[in-house]
Amino acid sequence: MSAHYSNPKVSYFSVPKCACTSLKAFFFRLENDRNFRKCRVNGRLFTVQDVYPTRPFAEVAADTAEGAWKFAVVRDPVARVLSFYRTNIVHRGLLNRPQLARKLTANGLSTSPNASEFVQQLERYQEVSVPIQWHTQPLSFFLGNDAAWFDLLVSPSELGTLHSELSSRFENVPEIPHRNSKGPKISREDLGAAEIAKLETMYSQDFEIFGDYIGR
Template identity: 25%
Template sequence: MVIAVEAHKLAYMALPKAGCSSVKEALAHLDPSVEKPRKEDVTVYTWHDVYPTKRFRPHRFQDYADYWRFCVVRDPIKRLLSVYTNRVVQFGDLRNSTKLREGRDWLSDVSREPSPDEFFQNLDVYKRASSSIKHHAIEAWLFVGRDLGAYNKVYKTEDLGQLGYDLSLLTRQPVDMPRRNNSEMTLDIADLQDKTIDAIRPFLDGEYAFLSEFYKNPLGPRRHASCAMPIRRVS
């Protein structure tokens, strides 16, 4: 689903864990069709209810060819790690998982409150257990499409200030680009065990290949198992 602000001919494809809470809030304040709630009634879910994040559909995206189309991407390691710090620790998606609470047989070996290593070593299992985890931890192209050249501009999360400036020029209105839904804890790739990195590396390699114009894979080329060289850590 394209998040469109018809009044200003803006079309945004949201990528989970890539600044979408901040961008949605900024767009909602620019969109005259959105009924603004009272400040005290705003929650972390308010703007996601207004603009749900849906997967990319080429035929729907084409309907907005005359709009200023943009998306925001994030460093794949940071995006994936934030699934744990934000969705698992902060919002308790696994504690709230019905499948985990019911103790399904295929979930008997995993915890509802896993450590980072347990979570990422069993990421595919946790994605099956929680639709929210799956939503936030699947490939970027499923939300922004395979052709990033189809956008007027692709921003990195580091460039949200520039996005705010550009939106103000396009709409001729002041734009506040808030920083929303930040994780309350920090986690670095160096905090993970080598076998955990091995488990998530195929996913990360694919994400860095897709976003190679914007981010370089800091893990470097994958080495054969017989090599004695350790995986290079990221600071």
């Protein structure tokens, strides 16, 4: 889980590229009545991701308090991969960082792939880059294999529903901010049928487990 409260008992399980930065910023404001700001401690930069770290389901499920209201945001796996590509590859230039760029070049991978090329070579990019591997792990890696274990699962388009549920449990609930939306707009329509089929096969278990919630 990324955020846990004992009174009321609420546990949030985060997934990269599923509004997790927005919700972590939301929970920081809820707890501290102010917006989060990056800070340095002993030379190390701390972000909201460090304050509320995302962890694999296998590491956190057993730590969940009995009777806690458990929720997560889930997303179409194709949209998740494209969101990562848009924000991290195009906008932030992840692949152009010198050390990673050298590794990519040595492995015959482009440092400036278009969306189709990135999907076509996704497994190879995952092998070379830990951030790529982490952000494109299946939903089940972070949420387990039983959707019914959660009390609420919503898609990013249903954050209003989530806000209403949280407002019934907490006082003075702030609005959920919208973070990490930078980069060119890219959707399924920008991929070919072969790339879409590949991603749907790669994440077939996610579609099977969370298909009723991801809003394909």
